[in-house]
Amino acid sequence: MTTTVDVPDTSALRAVVTTLSSWQRDAPLVQLHPGDLGWAWRHGATSVAAASRVWSDDGVIVAIGFLDGPSVLRMTVAPERWADPGVARVISEGLSRADDERFPAGALSVEVPTTTAVHEHLASTGWAAGEAWTPLARDLSDPVDLPLPGFRAEVVDASSVADFTTVHRSAWGNASFTAERWQTMVGGTPFDAGFCLLGRDGSGAPVAGVTVWGAGNGRPAILEPMGVHADHRGRGFGRAICTAAAAVLRERGASIAWVCTPSSLQSAVATYRSAGFSPLEERFDRVRPV
Structure with a gap:
């Protein structure tokens, strides 16, 4: 079989998301989640399609990537092709050539599962270790206790x-996330299995929020992003909204709740740990030699 890579059009995105959802496993960490595409969907389906890369063998998708900005490619491989050296070679050679049409020239970091043949091939051909990331997971097989009295969380709707x-x-210091962008995001295919939670304190003031992306019953979900209003930090609301998200995910049949944060953000790691998330093995991007 011949492995090819394409930029999908918007009509193919549902199939891409469905395939990516089916690849999610409790272990190992799959790396690219439908939520990564879902969060980007706030800019519209055309933008998501333009940033997506799909590798196929005779029409069967074997790997999916997403350009998260001009110099970061997040990607993963079909579980049955995880260790396939042929797929790894084709992907690695394509990333190394960089034609500025499918893959950008210049600086490029690739996030790909550490145990895949793709990661091993990149490492063996001179791609250096890049930024360190700490993934964390919370098993949802046990009941989730909500730890903060007076805090309540609600699923976000138009009201x-x-x-x-x-x-x-406020949390991210970014004025671009508007109600209109939210409406665009929730209209995307990945949000079929997603939801947003808004946390309020005892007075009813909005203090924290998180967007949560599922992948189907019995599969892992991911929290991305989570934030606390700048005026309400240091009161445990980050822990509370993450715990509330885990409770809703358990009710909806998810197996595990995942988060992933740069290892340098120790405060974020501490918040997730306080919400019952356990750190997994640290992972590193691979950076293309220049």
Whole structure:
């Protein structure tokens, strides 16, 4: 079989998301999740399609990548092709050539599961270790206790989206996430298995928010992103909204809740650990030699 890589059009995105969802496993960490595409969907389906890369063998998808900005490619491989040296070679050679049409020239970091043949091939051909990331997981087989008295969380709908987006803009110092962008995001295919939670304190003030992406019953979900309003930090609301998200995911049949954060953000790692998430093995991007 011949492995080829294409940029899908918008009509192919549902199949891409469905395939990516089917690849999610409790272990090992799959790396690219439908939620990665879902969060980017706030900019529209055309933008998501333009940033997606799909490797196929005779029409069967064997790997999926997503350009998260101009110099980062997040990707994963079909579980049955995880260790396939032929697929790894084709992907690695394509990434190394970089034609500025499918893959950008210049600086490029690739996030790919550590145990895949792709990761091993990149490492063996001079791609250096890049940024360190800490993935964390919470098993949802046991009941989830909500630890913060007076805190309540609600699934975001049209009546609460203004409060939710206000929290996000404050938490991240970014004015671009508006109610209109939220509406675009929730209309995307990945949000079929997703939801947003808004946390309020005892007075009813919006204090924290998280967007949660599922992959189907019995599969792992991912929290991305989570934030606390700048005026309400240091009161345990980050822990509370993550715990609330885990509780909802358990009710909806997810197997595990995942988060992933740069290892340098020790405060974020501490917040997730306080919410019952356990660190997994640290992983590193691979950086293309220049």
